[in-house]
Amino acid sequence: MGGDTTTYEFDLVVIGGGSGGSGAARRSALWGAKVALVDCGFDFETGIRRGAGVGGTCVNVGCIPKKLMFTAASLYESIHGHAEVATGNGITVGDVKFDWATLKKGRDAYVDRASNAYKRNWGKEGIEVVLGMAKLKDPHTVEVLLNDGEQMQRAMRSGATRTLAAKYVLVCVGGAPSYPDVPGAREYCITSDGFWDLEKQPTKAAVIGAGYIAVEMAGILSAFGTETTLVCRGKTPLRNKMEFDGTIVEKLVEEINNHGPTLVPNSTPAGFFEAEDGTITVSTTDGATLAGFDCVMLAIGRAPLTQDIGLKECGVALDKKGYVIVDEFERTNIPSILALGDCTSSGWELTPVALSTARRLGDRLFGGAPWSRLSYDKIPTVVFSHPPIGQVGLTEDAARAEFGDAVGVDALTAGGMGFAFNPDPAKKVKTTLKLVHVGDDRRIVGLHILGPFADEMIQGFAVAVQMGATVRDFHATVGLHPTMAEEIISFGGGRAWGLDKDRKKPERPPYADPTYAKPVISLAQASLGAALLAALAFAAGRFIKA
Incomplete structure (x- = not known):
């Protein structure tokens, strides 16, 4: 430079x-x-x-x-509260207590x-x-x-x-x-940075925001047993459908409504005030009030x-x-x-x-590599919501904006075995999977997961998406059974799996197709071959001159 x-x-x-x-x-x-x-x-x-x-x-x-708080919160909610599975699995925990100071x-x-x-x-x-x-x-x-x-x-x-x-x-x-330009914001609210300085667990908290930080912080507090309200100005959190897939957001809202926190949509704070009892009241632009909070956290952006x-x-x-x-x-x-x-x-x-x-x-x-830069295509990311979201590539809306009618979608929502014995069947935590693919070869341009361990699952699949995998490649991969991850390559083993684009005829895996041309040599092998040829040519030239 x-x-x-x-x-x-x-x-x-x-x-x-x-x-x-x-x-x-x-x-x-x-x-x-x-x-x-x-x-x-x-x-x-x-x-x-x-x-x-x-x-x-x-x-x-x-x-x-x-992540430390999310892990602890996930452990706690598995033995206490709406998402509790211990009892159904025959595990008697006794008097469950959580100590904020120890954590x-x-x-x-x-x-x-x-x-x-x-x-x-x-x-x-x-x-x-x-x-x-x-x-x-x-x-x-x-x-x-x-x-x-x-x-x-x-x-x-x-x-x-x-x-x-x-x-x-x-x-x-x-x-x-950031702080909003409304009365009382700096006097009575903390930000997501201030969360780490809390010496005591809030009894009743409001989290203001709709992005991933707001969703994560509200989920952690709620899982620990804090009476938590998530206030967002739009219809849902994570509302940018070019960034977060609409199906995943819809299912996340269902999980929030099932397990907490309390979601207050279409609400914008107009001010924050201290009540006579020392708690904080949030007034909104539509004239409503939310009261009784001992902690109000702002997560409206950075x-x-x-x-x-x-x-x-x-x-x-x-x-x-x-x-x-x-x-x-x-x-x-x-x-x-x-x-x-x-x-x-x-x-x-x-x-x-x-x-x-x-x-x-x-x-x-x-380092002598003037071309070196990061490709911002197909970057995986995770939202540590409850349950977490893992995603890589384009949302359905973003894919349709780019590729139009060439876009296809496979989607599935199911209850994982980890919650099979939840004492309340209506409270089982669900997993939602979604593949977004393009063209006759169904190249995968987006993969989205909402569910337990989505954060761990998405990393391996991100490699496949980055390398240009197709639905056919996924179908050709042997699943790990019984796991939720295997559903990503088979989508329930139902009619979609192993069929062609129109889902009418069986489709052979790529390696079993006589028209499949497997690369003869890899890029590394080709580079090595070229280097050897260059060395031989150099040596031959010296020999001829001699």
Whole structure:
């Protein structure tokens, strides 16, 4: 990138030590680049987070603590409440109790170990870590208001700074939860970040939002026995049908109505107020009130932390929401400044996406691979709802928008064996599966799962979808019986399985079709053959000259 021959102190300065920043710094250092990483540390004395902590959102206030809470909540609800299956399986548990403080202590210790692992790995790679608040002074220079390791606000009063100069500057500052511009929001509500600071389990909670964070947090609280209300402004949560498949959302709403939390759709908060008894009341724009909450959590979206770090002053283009505008190679409009992760316009605010993008960026800048970039096609993702959602590729609506009448769908909803003995048959947790495919060969462009262990199932199937698998390939695969995952390749073993596109005639698996042309050699074999031929030609040339 570019022809800059100036000598700088560093090859790369990374602003932000989350998944993206850490991944890029480590990958670049492995290629021999001299790297500095700036991270703002942890909390101000005021208790207001200025940065999630070393390791970023995922480790401290995101994926890792969320999965720990989800796992504990899932275990608890399997032995207590609407989704309880212990009794039907002959398991007598006794007096079931849950202690929030015990779980919080274990969770926080786990997070602390994970965060410290980031520090150790930076040291192993020879990355210079600078704690403090970074600000771009020009396209190659970053000034850091230093945090000496004590509480940040106190440390920064000294005004000590350090200037870092680099050939490239990479911005990975991530995002933070947003607040609505309504009365009482900041005074009486917490955000999803504040959830991790709760010392006591709420008795009655409201979660405001319709995205995956709102659904996840409301589900966790409800599963633990908190009387939980999920307030969303649309008809359903996860309402973007280009992002979440309509069938899956419909079935998720059914599960929410069966097992909790209480869903309040088509409702937008107008204000938050403290009642005489100290609880919080939520008023809505349609004149309704929801009262008696000891916790109100806002999960209405996240905003990029791109303000006040010198981007505008350096001429870096931002969109109207403050996201850094980047191309498919994470390049901004300023050649020496790059950006990736949740603060960019790439549209994928996911830890694995940031990490994969970061590693490819390191390969591109310092590993001699100028073409290296992440393909944003067929990225799998998970929502840790109750039950969880796993998906990869296009929703049905998105596929029809792209391919029209060439789209076909297979869908199934069934009760898994894990809930066969639920004491209340009406409360059995269901699994919904959906394949979206295109064309006569029924190439799979979308796969969606709602149900227990969807988070684990989707990863393997994502590989198949990424490689261009067809329904015929799925039918040719031997199922693991009895599992819910096998239904994805057979859809109940019914009339759809093993039949042609019109579902009228049996269809042989690809390897049994005489017209099937199996590749003679792999790409790796072809590359090796080409290399050997080149070596032989070189040797022959030397022999002839001799």
